[in-house]
Amino acid sequence: MPFLVPFLKMTCIHFILLLDKGSFPAAVVKCLPLLSLIWFVCLLGVSDPHIHRYNRRIVAALCWCCAGDLFLVWSEANEVYFLLGLASFSVGHFVYTLAFGWRPFGLKEFLFTFSVGIPGLAVLASCVTGVMRYLALGYGILILVMQWRALAR
Template sequence: MVSPVTVVKSEGPKLVPFFKATCVYFVLWLPSASPSWFSALIKCLPIFSLWLFLLAHGLGFLLAHPSASRIFAGLVFSAVGDAFLIWQDQGYFVHGLLMFVVTHVLYTWAFGMRPLALRLGLGMAALSCLCYAILYPYLSGPFTYLVGGYVALIAFMGWRALAGVRPGGTPWRWTELAAGAGAMLFIVSDMTLALNKFCFPVPYSRVVIMATYYAAQMLIALSAVESRDQDGGKRD
């Protein structure tokens, strides 16, 4: 297993643009009440930086590793979804939601279905039911079904990401730890967003949503560096 120190030394410099772009977003803190193409650009900059992070490993790397290329494609759809959500109050929330549906499908595909970790899957299913039960009384119309499907999908993605973190026996790989942590942070981010939008105001919601979201995307991008395998994105 590659040591964390080695990871920091090799991958840290490639993530500098991401950290700078994230700082720009939080320093400018453009008001969400005044959406513009500039605010969309600033919001998407950290994700663009993660594109560059993966491309820094070479186009050949992405082409040779299906799981890495799927994560890269997921980041592309994430950026489109982020742009749509800038104008969510103008009727583009569903557009953004659908872009993130594609993102989670791609991430799930990248993480693969081995090992199955059925008990973990049942636990994630229970967690998704709990989250949906909290949201359900506040939902109406198409959102009753859209949000339900989205909650199930992101829980499924989280299951496949966490399945690689196997307790005992097999040594953990840092990429699998990154994938699992990234997936859980994504769930925290999206659940906070849903609570704030549909249920009740969440204190410091924007800070929580964006901080966990950017951290989640960084960790998932980092998990692509040491590909799980070179044939279909499935774990050994």
């Protein structure tokens, strides 16, 4: 779709510019791809509460993930920003999961996602210690649930 061209351009700009992490320009450039996706979904429609419920949830999830990106830009300066970014992305992925819905169940998608994902999470857990291990596992499971629901949709 031609509406996705701005997203592709903004993504290229983000990777080409290599701005200093922790700067305001870096934060703006980091958010541009998500802002263009928000614009794209809004063009598809978000006003009708019955027809556009899915689109509104996707926009909400994109906004939470955009906030997560903003926090991660400054995460090297303060660990609190990393945790706020992780929390923002977690809320965003939870909202994506709500948008995708719970029907149909998608047994094949469930088995595929978790048979591949759980061993990957086990490897990740072995590389991380302390509280970060539990945060990584929780976030990883949230990502797996979101992937399963997206595939089953």
